[in-house]
Amino acid sequence: MKTTNYRLQTEIEHLKPTAKKDYFKNYVREILESDKPYHVKADYIGLSFQELQNKIDYLSSDIKELQQLKKTLAEAKTIAQEATASVLTEYGIDRIDGTAISSLTITPSKIKTTDKLVITDADALKALGYVKVILDEKAVADAMSTIEGMDEIDKFVEVSIVTEEVPARIKINAKRNSVNNEATELLEHVA
Numbered sequence: 001m002k003t004t005n006y007r008l009q010t011e012i013e014h015l016k017p018t019a020k021k022d023y024f025k026n027y028v029r030e031i032l033e034s035d036k037p038y039h040v041k042a043d044y045i046g047l048s049f050q051e052l053q054n055k056i057d058y059l060s061s062d063i064k065e066l067q068q069l070k071k072t073l074a075e076a077k078t079i080a081q082e083a084t085a086s087v088l089t090e091y092g093i094d095r096i097d098g099t100a101i102s103s104l105t106i107t108p109s110k111i112k113t114t115d116k117l118v119i120t121d122a123d124a125l126k127a128l129g130y131v132k133v134i135l136d137e138k139a140v141a142d143a144m145s146t147i148e149g150m151d152e153i154d155k156f157v158e159v160s161i162v163t164e165e166v167p168a169r170i171k172i173n174a175k176r177n178s179v180n181n182e183a184t185e186l187l188e189h190v191a
Contacts, residue, residue, distance in 0.1 A: 007049035014154065 005013075008031065010053045011024055031041055088094070096104045119125065142159060143149030 006048045006051065009051050012048065012052055046173075052092065074188060 008027065011027055015024055028045070031044060034041065036044075048083065088096070088104070088106055094106050098104065140153060143153055144157065144159065
């Protein structure tokens with residue numbers, strides 16, 4: 001595992017949506033205007049983005065694992081609390097005072113009730129008016145793509161064009177073999 005970041009990767013990580021990007025742009029210009037061969041420049045920029053993506057993927061994986069661990073620990077805590085309460089009850093203990101904690105007490109067992117609705121005759125309920133009708137917007141859009149559908153529903157819809165500018169972005173095209181690892185090691189000595 002790589003223990004140090006490329007400077008470009010660090011600069012990318014510190015970019016904020018509200019901050020000016022001039023400093024970052026100037027650093028990219030410095031990279032492009034350096035005396036290093038073009039392929040080293042491309043590798044440096046590309047690998048910086050790839051390392052950042054690796055970090056994002058790693059964090060996503062960790063978040064999933066941590067969420068699962070949290071769920072498992074919460075379930076284990078509940079099981080242990082119930083088992084401890086059972087043992088304390090066996091000994092006739094309903095409260096134990098401590099020094100580091102105030103006390104351990106047993107909450108009484110309780111019965112929790114919730115209502116569960118089971119529909120036995122959906123058609124009868126629909127006939128009584130318990131229905132919800134929603135417009136199928138996809139079907140309307142599909143109908144508007146045909147001449148027959150457009151003639152039929154044109155008077156009930158308006159079509160407007162929404163324009164959104166998506167700024168140009170760099171795309172990193174990774175090689176399909178283990179050369180990336182070798183290039184990473186090579187660039188660590190160059191950068």
